Amino acid sequence: MNSVVEPRILQKRPETVDRFGLASTWERADAQWPSHEQRTLVCCRVLDETHDVRTFVFSSEEGQPLSFEPGQFITVSAEIDGQTVSRCYTISSPPTRPYTLSITVKRTPGGVMSNWLHTNMTLGRTLSAFGPAGVFTPSAGPARKALYLSAGSGVTPLMAMTRAAFDLGQDRDVVFVHSARTPDDIIFAKELDALSQMSSAFRVIHVCEAQGEQGGWQGPMGRLSLDLLRARVPDYQEREVFTCGPEGYMDAVRQLLLDGNHDPARYHQESFDFAETIEVVEAAPEEASAQTCFSVRLARSGKTFTIESSQTVLAAARKAGVPLPSSCSQGICGTCKTTVLEGTVEMKHNGGIRPREIDKGLRLMCCSRPTSDLVLDM
Ligand SMILES: Cc1cc2nc3c(=O)[nH]c(=O)nc-3n(C[C@H](O)[C@H](O)[C@H](O)COP(=O)(O)OP(=O)(O)OC[C@H]3O[C@@H](n4cnc5c(N)ncnc54)[C@H](O)[C@@H]3O)c2cc1C
Numbered sequence: 001m002n003s004v005v006e007p008r009i010l011q012k013r014p015e016t017v018d019r020f021g022l023a024s025t026w027e028r029a030d031a032q033w034p035s036h037e038q039r040t041l042v043c044c045r046v047l048d049e050t051h052d053v054r055t056f057v058f059s060s061e062e063g064q065p066l067s068f069e070p071g072q073f074i075t076v077s078a079e080i081d082g083q084t085v086s087r088c089y090t091i092s093s094p095p096t097r098p099y100t101l102s103i104t105v106k107r108t109p110g111g112v113m114s115n116w117l118h119t120n121m122t123l124g125r126t127l128s129a130f131g132p133a134g135v136f137t138p139s140a141g142p143a144r145k146a147l148y149l150s151a152g153s154g155v156t157p158l159m160a161m162t163r164a165a166f167d168l169g170q171d172r173d174v175v176f177v178h179s180a181r182t183p184d185d186i187i188f189a190k191e192l193d194a195l196s197q198m199s200s201a202f203r204v205i206h207v208c209e210a211q212g213e214q215g216g217w218q219g220p221m222g223r224l225s226l227d228l229l230r231a232r233v234p235d236y237q238e239r240e241v242f243t244c245g246p247e248g249y250m251d252a253v254r255q256l257l258l259d260g261n262h263d264p265a266r267y268h269q270e271s272f273d274f275a276e277t278i279e280v281v282e283a284a285p286e287e288a289s290a291q292t293c294f295s296v297r298l299a300r301s302g303k304t305f306t307i308e309s310s311q312t313v314l315a316a317a318r319k320a321g322v323p324l325p326s327s328c329s330q331g332i333c334g335t336c337k338t339t340v341l342e343g344t345v346e347m348k349h350n351g352g353i354r355p356r357e358i359d360k361g362l363r364l365m366c367c368s369r370p371t372s373d374l375v376l377d378m
Helices: 028-032 112-120 152-167 189-198 226-232 247-259 313-319 355-359
Strands: 038-050 053-060 073-080 083-090 101-106 126-133 145-151 173-180 202-208 240-245 267-271 293-298 304-308 337-342 345-347 362-364 368-370 374-376
Touching: 053 112, 053 126, 073 101, 073 112, 083 101, 083 112, 083 152, 101 112, 101 152, 145 152, 152 173, 152 189, 152 240, 173 226, 189 202, 226 247, 240 247, 247 267, 293 313, 304 313, 313 368, 345 362, 355 362
Parallel strands: 145 173, 145 240, 173 202, 240 267, 293 374
Antiparallel strands: 038 053, 038 126, 053 101, 073 083, 073 126, 293 304, 337 362, 337 374, 345 368
């Protein structure tokens, strides 16, 4: 008699070493593709996810493996209407599949890069990208129990973490609550449902604001609320929370978790909107009065320029016409991370660099001001 194949894994796995949240698991990432290094990626697949979201799969030009941490992003650049345009996109594929790398892009109405990618990025076309950056990764809050909260395209870093955990064969206790406008807007719906069938420790809850054209949505309706969280994830206070989505969504999530007595120290978020960042790192005009001038030398290219003590290295380089890799200009994205070989700077960042990187001599050029002459590893 044929036996029936049961898709859901009901037996608990034996305890394995939980490598997922350890920075050392992903440590080789920085070494193989530093965030300040631009590479050419070749588009090898394009997938329609929803009516306005596409995944673009790339391989490196040389076919080499690409390394990164789940949750990190790359900064892509393209010549669009005679201008070089750069934007950050989270790597939605996991580092456990290193020969390709995906970004999943939602069309922004009127947006330059997202529409350009949707229209122009086809099989065989190339795209320049700076290496992986960002600290919204599992090692930001290693924990056995996690709650992933995302909305819209904010699903991408959490999807990379989910795929990586499954690929590592780790039955992580994760509840993934994703909010979408309508059922048709849910990104990765089928894959998430399939993954939740594979592990009883992984639960997916989709919340839709409206029925949309199709109708018939049986799941939770409206916006994510504390009542919904209490009902569907009663142990949410015990979970490390990772959140990504539009600014308004994240504000609401932060507030509802505070109202629900979730420990803020166990809350991690990624913003896709640099403009919303609170702290501005450019010098205030009054600070610019008592200034000292220093010199900056780029060790590899041999270029030099002068810098005032009130200027960031990035601002001085731009003024001198020396292009440095950068994106957010606010100490968040990490694209301008560079080793200071000689000299000292004062850096005021917004989370775009890790303590272990600072210990290694790396600094973010967009939020570092000189306190001596500098030699940089670029
Ligand atoms: C760390 C990080 C990770 C990200 N990951 C993802 C991801 O995985 N997937 C994803 O889809 N997005 C992601 N983003 C967002 C992405 O970087 C882009 O911001 C997004 O795709 C929009 O870019 P765009 O060039 O299409 O739009 P932009 O050209 O930047 O336009 C954005 C908005 O501004 C308006 N606008 C543009 N120019 C003007 C003007 N001159 N005057 C008035 N209004 C104007 C546009 O109409 C549009 O509404 C991420 C962002 C960050 C910071």
